[in-house]
Amino acid sequence: MTGRSLRLRLSLAAAGLIALALVLGGAGLFLIFDAALDRRTADELDQTARFLAGQVAFGADGAMTLEQRPADPRYAAPYGGLYWQVDAADGQRMRSRSLWDKALDTPPRPEGDDAEPQTLDIPGPDGGTLLAVARAVQVSEPRPPVTILVGLDRRQLAASRTEVLRLLAPTLAALAVALSLAMALFVHRALLPFRALRDDLGGLREGRTTTLPGRYADEVQPLVDDLNALLDQRARALKRAETQAADMAHGLKTPLAVLSALGRRIAPLAPAEAAEIERQAEAMSAQATRALARARATAAGLERRGAAAAPVVRQIAAALDRLPGSERLDWRIETPDIVVFPASEGELFEILGALMDNARKWGRRSIVVSAHGNRDSGAITVADDGPGMAADERARIGRGVRWDETTPGTGFGLAIARDLSEAAGARLKLGVSEFGGLEATVSWPAPAAD
Amino acid sequence: MIRPLAILAAAALALGAALPALGDDDQDEARRALERGEIRPLEEVLAAARARVSGDVVKIELDRDDDLWVYEIKILTPSGARREVEIDARSLRVLEVD
Numbered sequence: 410m411t412g413r414s415l416r417l418r419l420s421l422a423a424a425g426l427i428a429l430a431l432v433l434g435g436a437g438l439f440l441i442f443d444a445a446l447d448r449r450t451a452d453e454l455d456q457t458a459r460f461l462a463g464q465v466a467f468g469a470d471g472a473m474t475l476e477q478r479p480a481d482p483r484y485a486a487p488y489g490g491l492y493w494q495v496d497a498a499d500g501q502r503m504r505s506r507s508l509w510d511k512a513l514d515t516p517p518r519p520e521g522d523d524a525e526p527q528t529l530d531i532p533g534p535d536g537g538t539l540l541a542v543a544r545a546v547q548v549s550e551p552r553p554p555v556t557i558l559v560g561l562d563r564r565q566l567a568a569s570r571t572e573v574l575r576l577l578a579p580t581l582a583a584l585a586v587a588l589s590l591a592m593a594l595f596v597h598r599a600l601l602p603f604r605a606l607r608d609d610l611g612g613l614r615e616g617r618t619t620t621l622p623g624r625y626a627d628e629v630q631p632l633v634d635d636l637n638a639l640l641d642q643r644a645r646a647l648k649r650a651e652t653q654a655a656d657m658a659h660g661l662k663t664p665l666a667v668l669s670a671l672g673r674r675i676a677p678l679a680p681a682e683a684a685e686i687e688r689q690a691e692a693m694s695a696q697a698t699r700a701l702a703r704a705r706a707t708a709a710g711l712e713r714r715g716a717a718a719a720p721v722v723r724q725i726a727a728a729l730d731r732l733p734g735s736e737r738l739d740w741r742i743e744t745p746d747i748v749v750f751p752a753s754e755g756e757l758f759e760i761l762g763a764l765m766d767n768a769r770k771w772g773r774r775s776i777v778v779s780a781h782g783n784r785d786s787g788a789i790t791v792a793d794d795g796p797g798m799a800a801d802e803r804a805r806i807g808r809g810v811r812w813d814e815t816t817p818g819t820g821f822g823l824a825i826a827r828d829l830s831e832a833a834g835a836r837l838k839l840g841v842s843e844f845g846g847l848e849a850t851v852s853w854p855a856p857a858a859d
Numbered sequence: 860m861i862r863p864l865a866i867l868a869a870a871a872l873a874l875g876a877a878l879p880a881l882g883d884d885d886q887d888e889a890r891r892a893l894e895r896g897e898i899r900p901l902e903e904v905l906a907a908a909r910a911r912v913s914g915d916v917v918k919i920e921l922d923r924d925d926d927l928w929v930y931e932i933k934i935l936t937p938s939g940a941r942r943e944v945e946i947d948a949r950s951l952r953v954l955e956v957d
Contacts, residue, residue, distance in 0.1 A: 462941055463918030463933045525937075547940040550957070554939060 416596050423592035428585050435581045442573055446566060447540060451528040454542040454559040457493060458526060461557050462546040465495055473501040473555070483507060488535045490562040498553035508534055513558050516543050530563075537562045602629040616715065619644070658697040665690045665697075695824075702759060702825045716754040718761075718780050718789055719744040725762050726778065729769050738772055743779040748787045751853055752833035760829045760837075763822035764791040764849045771795030772846060788852035794844030803839040823849070889921050898928045898948035907951045908932045908944045917941070921948065929954065 457479050464475045473495070478484070483491035487509035494513045495503045504512060511534035516527065527543040539560030547554045602625050609621045620637045624630070672686035719742075726740045750757045761778075768776045772793035780789040823839070826849070830837040835853035842848035892898045898921070905916060908930070918933035928948035935941050945954040 459915050459917045459935055462935050465941075545939050546935060547938075549941075 416593075416600055419596045419599075420589070420593040423596065424585075424589035427588045427592065431581045431585045431588075435577055439573065439577060443570065446569060447528075450540055450561055450566060451526070451542055454540070454561060455526045455544070457559045458542050458544045458557045461493060461495060461559070462544060462548075465546070465548050465555055465557075467497075467549060467552065471499075473497050473503060475503055479505070490565050492534065492539065492558075492560045494558045496556045496558075498555070511535075513539070513541070513560065515556050515558065516541075518545060518556070531558075531560060533560065533562050535562075537564050539563065540566065602626050606633065613640070654700050654703075658700060661693065661697045665694045699825055699828065703828055715749040715751055716757045717746060718748040718750050718757065718787075719746045721750075721754060721757045721761055722765075722778050722780070722789070725758065725765050729765055732769070735769060737774060738769060739775040741775060741777045743777065744789070745780065748780040748782045748789065750787070750789070750833070750851075751835065752829075756829050756833055760826045760833075760851060761789065761791070763826040763829075764851070767791075767822045767849070768793035768795070768847070775844065777842075782853075786852075786854055788850055790848060790850045792842035792844065792848040793846040794842065795846040797841055797846045798839065826851070885921060892921075892928060892948075898930075899951055901930075903951060904930045904946055904948060905932070907946055907953065908934065911953050911956060912936065912942045912944055914942070 460479060461475070464477050466474050466476060468474060475495070479493060481491055483489035484493060484505040484507050486507055489507040491505075492508050492513065493505045494508065494515075496515050502512065513531060513534075516529055516531065529541055529543060531539050531541045533539040540563055541558055541560035544557045545554040546557060605623065606621070606625070606629065609618070609623060612618045613621065620640060621633050623633075625633050668690045669687055672683045672690065675686075676683035722742055722744045726742060729735060730738075730740060765776070765778065768791050772795045775794055777792045778789070779792075780787065782788060823837070827837040830851050830853075833853070835851050838850045838852065840848045840850065889898070889901075893900060898904075901919070905919075908916070912934045914934040914936035916932060917935045918931075920931040922929050922931060930946045930948050932944045932946065933941055934944060942956060944956050946952065947954055
């Protein structure tokens with residue numbers, strides 16, 4: 410995956426947001442829990458405060474007494490964590506044993522006659538902080554109220570808080586992982602149309618289809634429709650270009666033929682000029698033919714089709730065999746049906762037609778057309794027993810240069826075959842055949858680097 | 860969030876255990892007196908007491924004076940005053956409020 414992967418980026422963003430939400434949610438939960446724990450604890454402390462309110466009494470001599478004391482063992486152990494204290498207005502004070510050698514500071518009386526228990530934090534006897542409940546209770550009418558304080562050391566609550574954190578953190582972490590995985594899956598699912606689109610485009614490139622098939626999600630379909638429209642537009646533009654090139658080539662043929670005829674007519678008067686006219690007319694004709702072939706090849710470039718080699722070879726051989734002067738030739742066709750050329754049948758006709766016609770012109774007695782390969786790769790070889798070509802001539806034709814300017818028509822067939830081969834993703838190679846003549850091999854796929 | 864609540868409950872229980880028992884065996888006495896029909900059930904007594912003084916009941920005592928069962932109920936009023944209501948346990952008559 411690269412840094413530009415949409416899936417990775419979306420998944421990471423989702424994971425980040427999930428983590429953020431869970432951290433915030435966890436903090437919120439923890440605060441809520443903390444508040445609930447405080448409230449609940451204060452409630453319990455207030456029960457003890459009310460119990461003490463019921464037990465406070467003043468004797469006939471004005472001495473404050475408690476009939477019973479709260480029984481929790483933590484009230485009895487010095488600094489046991491749980492404390493109570495009752496203060497009378499005249500300074501009398503009773504304390505839980507747990508306060509031992511200390512006393513709690515009596516908080517200031519709240520304003521007004523508000524008897525709701527006051528919940529507050531006060532310093533504890535051993536340096537800690539107490540969550541405390543304070544109540545002012547009027548025990549008997551003329552006497553001023555007594556103040557009752559009950560407190561719990563907050564360190565006793567810390568254990569509960571730690572426990573919650575220990576449970577909450579891994580729970581939320583697991584939730585974050587689960588949600589992130591779910592989101593990743595979701596993103597993967599959401600991007601599936603693009604994968605299907607890629608497959609369809611692959612099919613388009615391999616020539617299985619000419620438009621993008623299939624029905625996509627409403628969000629993707631406009632893109633596919635636009636692509637199809639573009640493909641259609643392009644195909645039509647190419648078709649138009651091909652037609653124009655063909656028109657031009659055809660349009661040039663008659664004037665060129667007239668030019669040639671005129672050249673021949675003046676041959677007795679000016680042989681040098683006539684030959685030059687003939688050569689130039691031939692060159693123009695060849696260029697036109699080549700442009701036409703190129704246009705066809707380009708038009709077929711996007712969609713790669715396949716054409717079975719064997720029937721094409723047989724048809725060309727049969728056609729060439731009917732031409733005058735072909736009786737001397739023996740065609741040997743060794744083309745298995747399995748070989749499929751990666752272009753249209755028309756292109757294969759043009760390529761093999763040029764190569765086989767060239768062989769027919771130059772061959773003396775026998776021509777061999779052989780092929781091997783499978784659906785993905787292969788080669789077709791046309792070999793003759795003619796005079797062949799020198800190595801530098803073969804190299805020049807490889808570069809698209811006409812090598813024999815004295816014989817009309819020669820060289821362009823091979824040049825056209827070379828152009829069409831390249832357009833089809835194949836490569837034309839010229840060599841020496843086993844009979845000493847020319848051997849032309851079209852192989853595919855073309856090597857990536859030459 | 861079940862566990863935190865469980866912890867809350869545990870904390871509550873721990874504090875609840877801190878509340879004192881009355882110590883004496885007067886609950887047995889009260890039970891026997893109720894079975895003999897000498898007193899009325901406590902909830903009726905408390906209802907009568909609250910009808911007179913509203914607030915939190917902070918102390919309940921059952922005494923016997925001259926063959927008369929008397930509930931002494933201390934109630935903490937919302938204003939913070941502690942009132943004491945004496946009720947005839949059999950007739951639910953309020954004997955004294957102070």
